[in-house]
Amino acid sequence: MATQHHNALTRVLAELPxxxxxxGVIHIAIPHTSRFTIVGNHLAQHAELSLVAIGIGVHIQSLPVGSLVGIKxxxxRFAEGEMxxxxxxxxxxxxxxxxxxxxRLANGRMAxxxxxCNQPGALERAGRVVVAPKVPPAVPEEAPAVPEEPPAPPPAPEPDPVPESHPPVRVPPRTAPKPPRRPLPQPRELTPELRQTASAILADLRNHAEALVLSEADVEELIPGVAAWLEREVHPGAIRHALTADLPKPPKYPAKIVRHRLTVLLPPPLPGAEELAPAVRRPLVIPLQNCDGCDRAFRSREPGHCRGCRDLAAAA
Known part of the structure; x- marks a missing residue:
């Protein structure tokens, strides 16, 4: 079958003038007779749009009126994610x-x-949306030559609403510097026991998620991150669940996904017994003061006279 295709392609290339x-690429242009869309090179070869944006633009342009083109x-329809x-x-x-x-719709709700627009430049120059004209219904050939009353003119079609222009959304250029990547968590001490357990957890991931196949170099690089989780007393089953749950389909870079989750999902250390113990309310202790009059001791927040001296002064 492959030989037949190769021979047919060879004959077609030989017939090209x-x-x-x-x-470089060689074009074999066969005219379309059905199911085709005319796309301008200003979109197909746009110098600033990404390849995903160009592909989605061509796809939307090929859809009939009324098709759903939202993010969902x-x-x-496509394998790319929502972001x-x-x-x-x-x-x-x-x-x-x-x-x-x-x-606003006729029922008052907003939509x-x-x-x-297949030619944004032409739209900006014209300053309006070009709407295809509506074809009036055909008049029957058997219409009377002289009607009794002149027919009423057909109502003028209402123009379609022109969408309000929105300020352009500024997309950061693809050459903008990316934020630095957060470092992989590191344990306080990478003991042989931690290294062995972390290596076993990483190598066993493919038994729980078939797409998470890590190379020996990936496992060696990610061992400190898993060891940091184990050092914080996280159960190996909990680590495995955090690394394999809700994976993108298909995950293109398994090692990067594992590294990202080990970094951003790192739990805090467990609190100690003293931190979990309830706070003990200490009794309020009022300090002792010496009376300025009789030099006897009495409890008060501020120095002064005792109650006996205050009573004597009040009676006098």
Whole structure:
């Protein structure tokens, strides 16, 4: 079967006019007769849009009117996650291909109107949305030559609402510096026992999640992170669950996923018995003072006279 395809391709290449290039792509252009979409090179070869944004833009342009193009709908259709698709939609919106406007329906509820423009430059120059004209219904050929009353003119079609222009969303350039990666947790002391247990946990991950296959180099690099968890008295089963639960499908970089979870999900050390003990209320102790009159001791927060001296002074 592969030989037949190779022979057919060889014959087609031999029939192409002119010399073939020594390198680079060779186009075999067969005209489409159905199910095709015209896409401008300004989108297909956009210098600032990411490849995901270009692909989603071409996909949206190929859909019929009324199709769902929200983040949930596109995530259900493609393998990319919600974050990448949301970022791609923001790119298309920032470059004028996608417009989102909030409009009020006849029942008073608000709805989001999504508009995709295949030529944002032409839209900005015209300053309006170009709406396809509505074709009026055909008049029957058997209509009377002289009607008794002139027919009423058909009502003028109401123009479709023009979406309000939104300020462009500023997408950070792809050349912007990325924040530094957080370091992998390190134990206070990497003992042979901790190293052996951490290595066994990492090597055993593929028995609980088939996609988490780590190389020997990955295991050696990630051992300190698992040892830091074990040093904080985390059970190996809890570590295994934290590293294998709710994995993306499919995980493209297993070692990076394990490193990220070991870093951001690191639990705090267990508190000691003294920290968990309830606070003991100490009785209030009022200090002793010497009376300024009789020099006898009495309890008071401030120095002065005792009660007997105060009573004598009041009676006098």
């Amino acid at each position: 002119g010399p073939l290039p020594a390198f 709908a596109l995530t259900a 990448r698709i949301a970022a791609a939609l923001r790119e298309l919106e920032a470059h004028g291909y996608l417009r989102r406007a909030h409009v 989001t109107r999504t508009v995709f």
